[in-house]
Structure formats: C-alpha cells, structure tokens
Amino acid sequence: xxxxxxxxxxxxxxxxxxxxxxxxxxxxxxxxxxxxxxxxxxxxxxxxxxxxxxxxxxxxxxxxxxxxxxxxxxxxxxxxxxxxxxxxxxxxxxxxxxxxxxxxxxxxxxxxxxxxxxxxxxxxxxxxxxxxxxxxxxxxxxxxxxxxxxxxxxxxxxxxxxxxxxxxxxxxxxxxxxxxxxxxxxxxxxxxxxxxxxxxxxxxxxxxxxxxxxxxxxxxxxxxxxxxxxxxxxxxxxxxxxxxxxxxxxxxxxxxxxxxxxxxxxxxxxxxxxxxxxxxxxxxxxxxxxxxxxxxxxxxxxxxxxxxxxxxxxxxxxxxxxxxxxxxxxxxxxxxxxxxxxxxxxxxxxxxxxxxxxxxxxxxxxxxxxxxxxxxxxxxxxxxxxxxxxxxxxxxxxxxxxxxxxxxxxxxxxxxxxxxxxxxxxxxxxxxxxxxxxxxxxxxxxxxxxxxxxxxxxxxxxxxxxxxxxxxxxxxxxxxxxxxxxxxxxxxxxxxxxxxxxxxxxxxxxxxxxxxxxxxxxxxxxxxxxxxxxxxxxxxxxxxxxxxxxxxxxxxxxxxxxxxxxxxxxxxxxxxxxxxxxx
Amino acid sequence: xxxxxxxxxxxxxxxxxxxxxxxxxxxxxxxxxxxxxxxxxxxxxxxxxxxxxxxxxxxxxxxxxxxxxxxxxxxxxxxxxxxxxxxxxxxxxxxxxxxxxxxxxxxxxxxxxxxxxxxxxxxxxxxxxxxxxxxxxxxxxxxxxxxxxxxxxxxxxxxxxxxxxxxxxxxxxxxxxxxxxxxxxxxxxxxxxxxxxxxxxxxxxxxxxxxxxxxxxxxxxxxxxxxxxxxxxxxxxxxxxxxxxxxxxxxxxxxxxxxxxxxxxxxxxxxxxxxxxxxxxxxxxxxxxxxxxxxxxxxxxxxxxxxxxxxxx
Numbered sequence: 001x002x003x004x005x006x007x008x009x010x011x012x013x014x015x016x017x018x019x020x021x022x023x024x025x026x027x028x029x030x031x032x033x034x035x036x037x038x039x040x041x042x043x044x045x046x047x048x049x050x051x052x053x054x055x056x057x058x059x060x061x062x063x064x065x066x067x068x069x070x071x072x073x074x075x076x077x078x079x080x081x082x083x084x085x086x087x088x089x090x091x092x093x094x095x096x097x098x099x100x101x102x103x104x105x106x107x108x109x110x111x112x113x114x115x116x117x118x119x120x121x122x123x124x125x126x127x128x129x130x131x132x133x134x135x136x137x138x139x140x141x142x143x144x145x146x147x148x149x150x151x152x153x154x155x156x157x158x159x160x161x162x163x164x165x166x167x168x169x170x171x172x173x174x175x176x177x178x179x180x181x182x183x184x185x186x187x188x189x190x191x192x193x194x195x196x197x198x199x200x201x202x203x204x205x206x207x208x209x210x211x212x213x214x215x216x217x218x219x220x221x222x223x224x225x226x227x228x229x230x231x232x233x234x235x236x237x238x239x240x241x242x243x244x245x246x247x248x249x250x251x252x253x254x255x256x257x258x259x260x261x262x263x264x265x266x267x268x269x270x271x272x273x274x275x276x277x278x279x280x281x282x283x284x285x286x287x288x289x290x291x292x293x294x295x296x297x298x299x300x301x302x303x304x305x306x307x308x309x310x311x312x313x314x315x316x317x318x319x320x321x322x323x324x325x326x327x328x329x330x331x332x333x334x335x336x337x338x339x340x341x342x343x344x345x346x347x348x349x350x351x352x353x354x355x356x357x358x359x360x361x362x363x364x365x366x367x368x369x370x371x372x373x374x375x376x377x378x379x380x381x382x383x384x385x386x387x388x389x390x391x392x393x394x395x396x397x398x399x400x401x402x403x404x405x406x407x408x409x410x411x412x413x414x415x416x417x418x419x420x421x422x423x424x425x426x427x428x429x430x431x432x433x434x435x436x437x438x439x440x441x442x443x444x445x446x447x448x449x450x451x452x453x454x455x456x457x458x459x460x461x462x463x464x465x466x467x468x469x470x471x472x473x474x475x476x477x478x479x480x481x482x483x484x485x486x487x488x489x490x491x492x493x494x495x496x497x498x499x500x501x502x503x504x505x506x507x508x509x510x511x512x513x514x515x516x517x518x519x520x521x522x523x524x525x526x527x528x529x530x531x532x533x534x535x536x537x538x539x540x541x542x543x544x545x546x547x548x549x550x551x552x553x554x555x556x557x558x559x560x561x562x563x564x565x566x567x568x569x570x571x572x573x574x575x576x577x578x579x580x581x582x583x
Numbered sequence: 584x585x586x587x588x589x590x591x592x593x594x595x596x597x598x599x600x601x602x603x604x605x606x607x608x609x610x611x612x613x614x615x616x617x618x619x620x621x622x623x624x625x626x627x628x629x630x631x632x633x634x635x636x637x638x639x640x641x642x643x644x645x646x647x648x649x650x651x652x653x654x655x656x657x658x659x660x661x662x663x664x665x666x667x668x669x670x671x672x673x674x675x676x677x678x679x680x681x682x683x684x685x686x687x688x689x690x691x692x693x694x695x696x697x698x699x700x701x702x703x704x705x706x707x708x709x710x711x712x713x714x715x716x717x718x719x720x721x722x723x724x725x726x727x728x729x730x731x732x733x734x735x736x737x738x739x740x741x742x743x744x745x746x747x748x749x750x751x752x753x754x755x756x757x758x759x760x761x762x763x764x765x766x767x768x769x770x771x772x773x774x775x776x777x778x779x780x781x782x783x784x785x786x787x788x789x790x791x792x793x794x795x796x797x798x799x800x801x802x803x804x805x806x807x808x809x810x811x812x813x814x815x816x817x818x819x820x821x822x823x824x825x826x827x828x829x830x831x832x833x834x835x836x837x838x839x840x841x842x843x844x845x846x847x848x849x850x851x852x853x854x855x856x857x858x859x860x861x862x863x864x865x866x867x868x869x870x871x872x873x874x875x876x877x878x879x880x881x882x883x884x885x886x887x888x889x890x891x892x893x894x895x896x
Contacts, residue, residue, distance in 0.1 A: 077666045084620065160631035162624050178627045234635055234665040257667075257675045258839030259749070290747040290837050293738065297745060451615025451852050458619070468621070488623025 056298030066279035144191035163216035276566035325554030408440030494532035550578035658859035676841035687764035695771025703779035721769030779810035819875035
C-alpha cells in the first residue's frame with residue numbers, strides 16, 4: 001500500500017469531512033457544551049415539574065373558592081333552545097336562571113327570576129311577578145317580554161327544539177309548534193307589563209312550576225341573539241365567550257373545546273350575595289375510569305359517575321367520598337307485544353315474575369341500584385306505584401305452562417337486544433340465565449351499536465329490548481304518558497283506550513293530589529297487568545364528592561344548584577357536618 | 584421536478600373525489616340518523632332539524648351542494664355540536680393531535696435512533712440482541728395495552744405523572760407521547776440499525792478509523808449522516824400515520840384531539856363531521872406521501888433523474 005502524503009490524505013479525506021482548525025474546534029466544543037447544558041437543564045426541569053406537580057386543582061380550588069366539577073361530556077352547545085342532555089343541564093342552570101328554581105334539598109319550587117307567583121281559582125292561569133332586581137349580565141333588566149319572545153323562539157317550528165314539548169301545557173303552544181297556528185299572540189303567554197307574565201294552561205298542571213327550572217323554558221337575551229343571526233338559526237355564535245349574555249349566578253369566562261369550561265361568579269346576578277363560589281370549572285369526563293383516577297389525584301372535586309367495579313371498594317371505605325341516592329329513572333325491558341310468543345300476556349307476566357331482581361341488583365350491579373316492579377320510581381313526590389308481582393319462579397312456570405309452554409316445551413326462542421355497553425351485556429346475560437333456570441327456555445342476546453339499536457327500538461324490530469327512562473320532572477305523569485297509544489316512546493304495541501283516558505283527561509281533572517294519584521295508580525295497575533315492559537331497577541345517582549364540598553345534597557332529580565354550593569377546606573371527612581355558610 | 588409535482592397533484596384529485604363520494608353515500612346507508620335519540624323526537628321537530636341541515640333535499644342535490652361548499656373550503660356545520668362548524672372542530676383537534684404526534688415522533692426518533700445506533704456498534708452480540716428484542720416487543724405491543732400499563736406503573740403505583748388531560752397539569756403530556764411514540768421508536772430502532780450497519784462497513788469509515796479518530800467521533804460525525812437516511816425517509820409517512828391513528832391514545836388519556844372527534848362522529852352519525860375528518864385526513868395522507876416522494880427524490884440522484892425525464896419512480 002502506497003503511503004499517502006499528508007496533503008493527499010487531507011484532500012481525499014476532505015471528501016467526507018473537513019479537517020478543522022484549532023479555533024474551529026474550540027468554537028464547536030463550546031457550542032457542544034452549551035447544547036449539552038441546555039439539554040440537561042431542560043430534562044431536569046421536566047422531571048422536576050413532573051415530580052413536584054405542585055398544588056392540585058382541589059387544593060387551589062379550596063383556596064380560591066373554585067369548584068372543579070366532572071361534567072360527563074363536552075356539551076352540544078349552550079343555547080337553551082337547541083341542546084338536550086344532562087351535562088348541558090348543569091352548565092345552563094349555572095349560566096341562566098328560570099322563573100322558579102328547585103330547592104336542591106326539598107325539590108320544592110322557590111323564587112328565581114320571578115319573586116312570586118299567583119294561581120287563579122281554577123289553577124289554570126299563573127301570574128309570575130318578575131323580580132325588579134333581575135338583570136342580564138350586560139346590565140339590562142330581565143322583563144316579562146323577554147319570556148314571551150323566548151318562549152316563541154323555544155316553540156317556533158323552524159327552531160327544531162327537541163324539548164319544545166315542555167311548554168305544551170300552555171294553551172295553543174302545541175298548535176304553534178306544529179304549524180297548526182301561525183299567530184303567536186293566540187298562545188297562552190302574555191306580558192301585560194314588563195314585570196308581569198301571565199301564563200294560561202290548557203288544564204291544571206301541578207308540575208308546571210317545576211318546568212320553569214328546565215332550560216327549554218329559560219329566557220334568552222333577544223338583542224344578543226338578533227345581533228348574531230336569525231332568532232331560529234341553530235348555528236350562530238351568540239353562545240361563545242364574549243358574545244353570550246345570560247342571567248344566572250355565573251358568567252361564561254372560558255370555553256376550551258373538549259378540555260374545560262370555566263365560569264366566574266356574576267356581578268349582575270340579583271342574588272349574588274348568596275353565591276359563595278367564585279369560579280366553577282366543568283370538565284368533559286366521558287371516560288369514567290379516567291375520571292375516577294382524576295378524582296383520586298385531586299384534579300376534580302366531584303365526579304359525574306363512578307365505574308361499577310369501583311363501587312365495592314369505595315363502599316368499604318371509612319369516610320367514603322362515595323354518595324349514592326335513588327334517581328328518578330327506571331331501567332326496563334321493552335316487550336314487543338305484536339310478536340309471538342309475547343302476544344300472550346301470560347308469557348309476558350311469566351317472564352317478569354321469573355326475574356330475581358334482588359340478586360341482579362346485589363351481584364351484577366354491585367348493590368348500587370334498587371329493584372323495580374313498576375315503571376314509576378317509588379316516592380315520586382309522594383306517589384308509590386303498584387306492585388303486582390314478586391319474584392316467583394313456580395308461579396312463572398305455572399303461567400308459562402298455561403300459555404302452552406310447559407317446562408319450556410315448544411318455546412319458539414326469544415332475543416334480547418341491547419346497545420353496546422358492558423353493564424347492559426352483564427344484565428342481559430344474567431337475565432338470560434335466570435329465564436333459562438326458572439322456565440327452561442332458550443334466549444339469545446344481541447348487542448347493537450347505539451344508533452342501530454335506536455332504529456330497532458323505534459321501528460319495533462326486536463323481541464325484547466333494553467330501555468332506560470330518566471324523568472324530566474318529578475311526576476308520575478312523566479313515566480305513565482310513555483305508554484299512550486301514540487306515544488313516541490311506547491315501542492311495545494301496548495294500547496288501551498281507558499289508559500289514555502285516565503292519563504290525558506281524568507288525572508288532570510282531579511281536584512286533589514290524592515285523587516290524581518289514585519287515577520295514576522289505576523292506570524299503572526292496568527299497565528302492569530298487561531306487562532308490556534319488564535321493570536328491572538330504579539336508577540341511582542352515584543358520585544364521588546370531595547369532603548371539602550358542601551351544599552350538594554342528594555335528591556331524586558340529581559339536581560344541583562350551584563348557588564347553594566360552598567367549599568370548606570377544613571372539612572376533611574365526609575362524616576363531619578358542613579359548617580353553615582358564612583354569608 | 585415541477586412537472587412531476589403537478590402530475591402527482593392532478594392524480595390526487597380523483598382519489599380525494601372518490602373518498603368524498605364513497606364516504607358521503609356510505610354514511611347514509613348506516614342505520615339510524617343524527618337526530619335519533621333515546622327520547623322520541625316529534626315529527627315536526629325532526630322535519631325542522633332536517634330543513635336546517637338541508638337533509639330534506641334529494642340525496643343527489645345534497646351531494647352536489649356539499650361539493651360546492653367543499654370547493655369553498657367549508658365543511659359545513661356539525662350535527663352533534665350545533666353552533667360549531669366542522670372546520671372549527673378539525674382545527675381545534677388538529678392542533679392537539681399534531682402536538683401529540685410531534686412529541687411522539689421526537690421521543691420515537693430519540694429512543695429508537697439511540698437504540699439502533701447502539702445495537703449496530705456490536706452486531707450479533709448482547710448489545711445488539713437486547714435492544715432489538717425490545718424493539719420487536721415494541722412493534723408487537725398495541726398502544727391500548729402499553730398505555731394502561733404505563734398509567735398503572737407511573738400514574739397509579741409510583742404517582743409520578745398525571746394520567747389524564749392535555750395541557751391542564753404539568754407533565755400530563757408525557758405518558759401519552761411515550762405511549763404513542765413507542766411503536767414508532769421500535770421501527771426507527773430497526774431502521775437505524777440497518778442503516779448504520781450498512782454505512783459502518785463502508786470504506787470511508789475504515790479511513791476515519793485509520794486516521795486514529797476516537798470511536799464516538801467516527802460514529803457520531805461520519806456514520807450517522809448516512810446511517811439515518813432511511814429513518815428520515817420514514818418520518819414523513821410516520822407523521823401522517825400518527826395524525827390519523829392516534830385515536831386510541833386520545834381516548835385512553837382523554838385528549839381532545841382529532842382522532843377522538845373522528846370516532847365519536849361515527850357513533851353520533853354526525854354526517855358532516857365524518858365527511859370532514861375523512862376528507863381532511865385523506866388529503867393529508869396524499870400530501871405527505873407526495874412530500875416523502877419529493878424528499879426521497881432530492882436525496883437519491885437516480886430517482887431525481889427519472890423526475891427530470893418525466894418517468895415515474
């Protein structure tokens with residue numbers, strides 16, 4: 001091998017790298033050192049930041065009076081006449097206030113925007129007296145005319161408001177919403193002067209005051225909506241931060257899509273001295289497992305739900321933050337009474353009797369629900385539903401034999417349809433097994449994706465289908481009118497003229513609460529004799545609540561009024577009483 | 584070169600048109616619609632809703648109207664979130680997903696690159712086998728397994744890192760980025776090992792060693808530049824893949840990214856949102872493929888020649 005001269009070596013090697021001068025090398029080394037130091041610095045900061053974490057949301061919130069609230073999901077929006085859903089309900093009832101609001105402790109109506117109200121002799125006319133101090137967040141007074149305009153918007157057939165039916169007890173409201181009536185002045189809502197709103201009802205409606213706390217009946221600020229588009233346009237930007245004008249205890253401060261919504265205490269709210277929280281942060285927590293982890297890490301004060309598997313762990317804890325209470329909703333199975341063998345009421349009753357609801361609630365549902373034997377939840381404002389049957393496998397076998405299937409012989413088969421969710425599957429499997437054990441009949445189960453399932457239920461393309469109903473207001477009517485012959489949520493084929501008569505005419509005409517409830521009881525007895533549904537359990541509300549949170553009592557509506565909530569950082573256990581609010 | 588790019592862009596148009604058409608009609612075939620809900624909706628209300636979203640027009644007219652809006656860059660209003668346009672939702676999600684993808688890619692390149700280089704220094708020894716076996720596990724392990732494992736160890740047991748959220752608490756971006764980056768780190772490790780092995784056997788490396796340079800300078804300064812070329816070519820398509828495929832990680836860690844919108848849109852039958860995200864992502868993938876072709880061409884003289892003569896690579 002020929003030895004290269006130094007110059008030649010440099011020339012050839014220079015194709016690949018440049019030989020550097022000492023000066024260059026120094027500069028390079030200096031740069032390298034700088035880079036290295038920066039890198040190590042960055043890494044250290046990162047690790048430190050990660051490890052220290054600093055003050056948790058809950059700690060900071062307790063110091064500043066800010067509640068960190070797990071709100072289930074990103075809201076569809078913040079327009080009260082557009083949205084539906086529970087997360088939206090929580091947000092809207094913080095931003096807006098209805099004429100009358102529900103007291104979270106008693107669920108009785110108390111003054112909101114209306115400082116008082118009067119009923120006429122026949123209880124068909126309500127006069128609301130608007131609080132003269134009630135203000136929009138831009139300082140404008142809230143007037144009766146705001147309500148007339150807002151209800152017109154809520155009912156307008158172009159609006160596509162899914163909750164327009166909330167106002168149907170008002171005279172001619174339904175006709176206006178269905179385009180049968182053009183002239184809104186014929187609808188039973190009038191503002192003789194700015195401080196008086198007169199509402200005329202079709203018939204006495206005991207639960208009408210409750211509806212005033214539902215967002216579909218809230219007033220919206222007319223100039224703001226008209227500034228951003230047509231009154232009935234769903235797509236305008238009037239609800240955005242900086243645009244929205246509201247009249248509730250809180251004002252919208254920040255809305256980060258799918259991250260958080262922050263509200264601050266409103267200065268213009270008429271009752272602001274009774275609002276303790278300075279700030280509320282709502283998080284869209286659609287993943288229950290992650291939400292529970294966030295609660296444990298001190299990221300939120302209050303969870304929207306709790307994973308089923310975690311319930312026994314929390315129940316076993318001393319001073320548990322877990323709070324469970326009956327909720328106004330029923331989980332049931334729809335029976336398609338137009339399909340064999342479910343056309344026979346004896347078969348339907350046998351299926352209902354063969355279910356061991358206590359075992360189901362205790363094992364599959366971890367003791368977190370209440371067995372149900374009828375559609376209306378017990379103690380719905382003093383109303384108790386009939387209980388026509390109990391768990392009775394022998395009685396069920398006899399009934400099935402009577403119907404022509406002794407010991408399950410000749411059984412044509414049956415399918416349970418449910419929407420894809422682990423807990424629905426578990427229940428369906430348990431029900432399948434219980435019916436097999438008690439009646440010796442074969443059942444198949446089929447899961448369907450949500451929209452497919454909804455399609456199957458509405459077109460009655462099923463044998464047995466899982467269903468849940470959560471009440472919009474506390475009244476048996478809200479459950480019993482599901483099974484009217486033409487009810488959109490009936491989906492069973494159940495149709496009885498006298499049942500419809502009881503619900504639509506006889507109960508509303510009742511003079512006293514007792515008489516009204518007696519008619520509901522009669523109707524519900526009729527329903528459960530026919531058994532077009534198999535009630536399974538009454539829902540419960542289930543939350544994890546940090547001990548520092550006070551003023552969120554359990555109630556049947558799982559209804560929260562943030563005006564009542566305060567934070568007590570010194571309260572370290574949920575068994576301690578809440579110090580009375582220092583206001 | 585410009586002729587080649589123009590040609591490729593022209594080719595992309597029928598591809599994207601086909602994506603729009605197939606998606607538009609497929610989502611309509613799916614049972615259930617955007618306005619079906621658990622509580623029955625009054626027929627009048629449903630009709631009003633359909634009118635607001637122009638669903639009352641004949642299907643073909645809806646299709647041409649949609650194409651018209653699309654030509655103006657308007658994806659239409661969302662069904663699930665009235666008052667928000669699909670453009671707005673995509674923009675919000677994209678920023679988050681792109682950030683997550685970028686971190687994941689950085690982590691992947693750093694860890695994967697180091698492991699690959701390390702392995703290539705002593706091929707067929709423990710120093711090679713251990714990182715390469717780990718890489719094999721990394722490729723095989725799905726993110727929906729790795730994610731919860733990391734959460735269990737670093738979030739719940741050690742309590743070092745937050746387990747949900749994005750940009751709410753310091754450190755909450757670490758676990759998702761690692762989870763998403765792991766599989767790509769494994770690929771990069773294998774790519775960089777192969778690239779480095781090839782380069783390290785080249786003459787100029789022998790020259791550098793003969794010159795008496797310390798080993799780390801041979802590797803870092805001379806071999807690295809050539810050895811990482813395959814990795815660089817991989818990064819473009821990898822980033823597009825990260826954008827389109829991060830929904831598992833986004834769901835696991837509650838990250839408000841594009842992937843989560845995409846999946847939820849399908850469940851909600853949010854027609855405009857499904858279409859918008861599909862069209863947007865497919866455009867992105869077409870563009871990234873084009874970009875990586877151009878990059879490969881500019882690095883490889885033989886391919887470049889083909890472009891100049893108008894031939895296709």
